[in-house]
Amino acid sequence: MHKSSTRSWAEPFKIKMVEPVFMTNYEQRQKFIEDAGYNTFLLRSKEVYIDLLTDSGTSAMSDRQWAGMMMGDEAYAGSENFYHLEAAVQKYYGYKYVIPTHQGRGAEHLLSKILIKQGDFLPGNMYFTTTRLHQELAGGTFIDVIIDEAHDPESEFKFKGNIDLQKLKDVIESKKPENVPYICVATTVNMAGGQPISLHNLKEVRKMADQYGIAIVHDMTRVAENAFMIQQHEPGYLNKSVAEIILEICSLTDHATMSAKKDALVNIGGFLATNDDDLYTEASNWVVVYEGLHTYGGLAGRDMEAMAIGIAESVQDDHIRARVGQVHYLGERLLEFGVPIVRPLGTHGIFLDAKKILPHVSQDNFPAQTLAAELFLDSGVRAMERGIVSAGRDEKTGKHNYPKLELVRLTIPRRVYTQAHMDVVAESVNEVYLNRDKIKGLEMTYEPKYLRFFQARFRKL
Numbered sequence: 466m467h468k469s470s471t472r473s474w475a476e477p478f479k480i481k482m483v484e485p486v487f488m489t490n491y492e493q494r495q496k497f498i499e500d501a502g503y504n505t506f507l508l509r510s511k512e513v514y515i516d517l518l519t520d521s522g523t524s525a526m527s528d529r530q531w532a533g534m535m536m537g538d539e540a541y542a543g544s545e546n547f548y549h550l551e552a553a554v555q556k557y558y559g560y561k562y563v564i565p566t567h568q569g570r571g572a573e574h575l576l577s578k579i580l581i582k583q584g585d586f587l588p589g590n591m592y593f594t595t596t597r598l599h600q601e602l603a604g605g606t607f608i609d610v611i612i613d614e615a616h617d618p619e620s621e622f623k624f625k626g627n628i629d630l631q632k633l634k635d636v637i638e639s640k641k642p643e644n645v646p647y648i649c650v651a652t653t654v655n656m657a658g659g660q661p662i663s664l665h666n667l668k669e670v671r672k673m674a675d676q677y678g679i680a681i682v683h684d685m686t687r688v689a690e691n692a693f694m695i696q697q698h699e700p701g702y703l704n705k706s707v708a709e710i711i712l713e714i715c716s717l718t719d720h721a722t723m724s725a726k727k728d729a730l731v732n733i734g735g736f737l738a739t740n741d742d743d744l745y746t747e748a749s750n751w752v753v754v755y756e757g758l759h760t761y762g763g764l765a766g767r768d769m770e771a772m773a774i775g776i777a778e779s780v781q782d783d784h785i786r787a788r789v790g791q792v793h794y795l796g797e798r799l800l801e802f803g804v805p806i807v808r809p810l811g812t813h814g815i816f817l818d819a820k821k822i823l824p825h826v827s828q829d830n831f832p833a834q835t836l837a838a839e840l841f842l843d844s845g846v847r848a849m850e851r852g853i854v855s856a857g858r859d860e861k862t863g864k865h866n867y868p869k870l871e872l873v874r875l876t877i878p879r880r881v882y883t884q885a886h887m888d889v890v891a892e893s894v895n896e897v898y899l900n901r902d903k904i905k906g907l908e909m910t911y912e913p914k915y916l917r918f919f920q921a922r923f924r925k926l
Contacts, residue, residue, distance in 0.1 A: 474790060477783040478880060481528065488514050489845050502922025503838040503907055505847045514845030515886050517875045520813050522568075522726035522733055524879035527778060530730065530771045537767025542758055546766040546773070550736070553773040557708065557780050558685070558715045560738035562745040564752050565762030565769060569686060569724025570595040572737035574755065575748050576682065576722055577603040580647060586640040589649030590628050591615060591656050594855055594916055596649065596684060596722075601860060605646075608636050615657040616869040618807040618818045623698045625660035625809075626653055626691070628670050642677040651684040652691035652714060656851060658872065659687070659792075659811025661694035664702070664713060671717045680741075683718035689728045690812035693785045708780040720744060727813070730775035730879060734768050788812075792877050794884060798891035804898050807872065814876035817894065819852060822901055828853050830906025833871045834923060836897070839904055840873070844893035848875050854909075855918045 489497070489512065501507035505518060516523065526534075538545040547565065554563040566572045573596050581587070583604035589596075590611040597607045610632040614620040628650070637645050648670060653661045674681050692710035696702050702710060715721065721738040725731050737752075739745050749759040756763040764772075778784055789812050796810040805821035819826075819833035826832040833852035840846050852871035859866055875890060897904075907923040 474787070476787045476791075476880070478527070486514060491842065494842050494845055498838050498841055502910065503834065503925070504918075504921055504923060505837050505841060505849055506919050507922070508841070508847060512845075513841075513847045515882065515890060516847050517814070517877060517890065518847045518849050520727055520876045520878050521724060522731070523881065524726075524730045524732075525881050526730060526732070526771060526775070527880075529778070530774045533770040533774045534767040536770055537765060538770075539766045541761070543760055544766040544769065546769040547760040549773040550769045550776075553776040554736065554738055557711065557776050558688075558721070558738065559712050560715060560721060561740045562738065562742075564737045564745070564748050564759055565764050565772075566735045566737060566752070566756050567763035568726060568733060569722055569735040570599065571756050571763060572722035572724075572735050573599040575737050575751050576720060577605070578751060579744060579747050580680075580682075581605040582646070585644050585646050586636060587647065587649055588628075588633055588636045588645065590626055590651055590662060591654050593651065593655055593684065594857075594918070598915060607649075608640075610636060611654065611657065615654065615660060618658065618805070618816070618821075618870060618872075621809055623661075623694070623809060624663040624666065625657050626651065626662035627666040628662070630666075630669055630673065633670065633673060637673075637677050637679065642679060645677070645679050647680040647682045647720070648674055649682050649684060650718065651686075652688045653694070653812050655687075655813070656855075656868075656870070657811075658807030658816040658870075659690070659813045660807075660809075661691040661812065663699050664695055664710070664717075665699065667714065667717050680719040681717065683715065683721040685715070685721045685738075686724045686727045687813055688714060689779045689785050690789060692780075693782075693789055694812060707782050707785050711780055725772045725775065728776075728779045729772050730779055731768065731772045734764050734772045736762070788877075788879050791882075791884070791887065795875065795877065795887040795891060798887065799894060802891065802895040802898065804894055807870075814874045816851065816870075817848075817873040817875065819871040819873055822898060823904060823906075825902070826904070826906040828867060828871060829865070830908065830926060831923065832906065833873050835904060835906050836873045838907070838923075839897050840893060843897050844889065846875075846890050846893050848873050850874075850918055854921060857917055 577599040581603035585605040615625040805818040807816040823832040833850040856866035911922040
């Protein structure tokens, strides 16, 4: 008798501690979302039933990580935990130097300040909100060079995070190589729906970067998830471990920024990594100004220890298979219901196609923001907008940026929720979808200057 290839799988851990959560009723949720200005970021955590706002800093740490927290060396200089972190980065990612920061955007700030001058251009595989803002504040201009398939939520292409090599070449030659300090490569691409880049594409980008003498900066926030997708879908990698693929990815880049709050399974922390002696020296100077000494960078010793352990856990095949598997479970349930979502399924969340779900709501009335609010109203599930609100305004014209993708991100924290929670989410999304014709849009009543999606407020039309 042959073993079935469709046997059920289970998470590679057992639960030792639980945090009770409570279901609210519709009237309560209506008050909560109105008080929050229809912005799910402004809801209080206790008002939320299942929290899929982000996978950043929301993962459950392991028993080994919690034990490591008790081993915190809180010396101001030369903490032993820093050297454990440094060793983990060198072993699992292959970078020579590491400078800890309070989180990923701290690393983005340091890198932008050092490498970007007024008038520079930064090509990359789709923008990310904080990355682009740091580039702009340093005087640079981001240019999207991702492949066209990334802007099509219905395209089934497996590596929608790939860089369009002709677009990249056109930017470098039209703007001049001396005005392109680096190429920004994200693994995976959040704003495209958690879509990976292939190693073949990254190798071609490396060749072009070398040809023009330009560095590659790796946004490695979810590199393990990208490596898993390479293992599963890129020819020649099925028999390689995720850890081996991660090292190969990193070896093709010069510098890296990391929000360890994602892949590395910690609640706070990040780092800037580099193979360049001069950049390390300059960053070591600036980190003292903005974060803390170069051996703690705004983090407690215990947090660096948890990060070092989390890095080692994050590259394990069993872990990443279950992590991505849960995301795909939710996606497959939604596809069964016929809900329009970004395809193929990504790695850290499922992205609802708000333009398709609410075609009667114009982009100026924020369909993704509206859909996220309606989902919370239905069930207490908190998601987040990734559309026109996140895209912000053109700094020269002051008008909205109009992205092709108008998405609601259902982001799955690592090791936090069960498959039953995913069933509740899927059924709630389907309920909202079935009643989509009754939903009206929003208008903005308050708009912050920067990163408006965090704090903007709205009201129903």
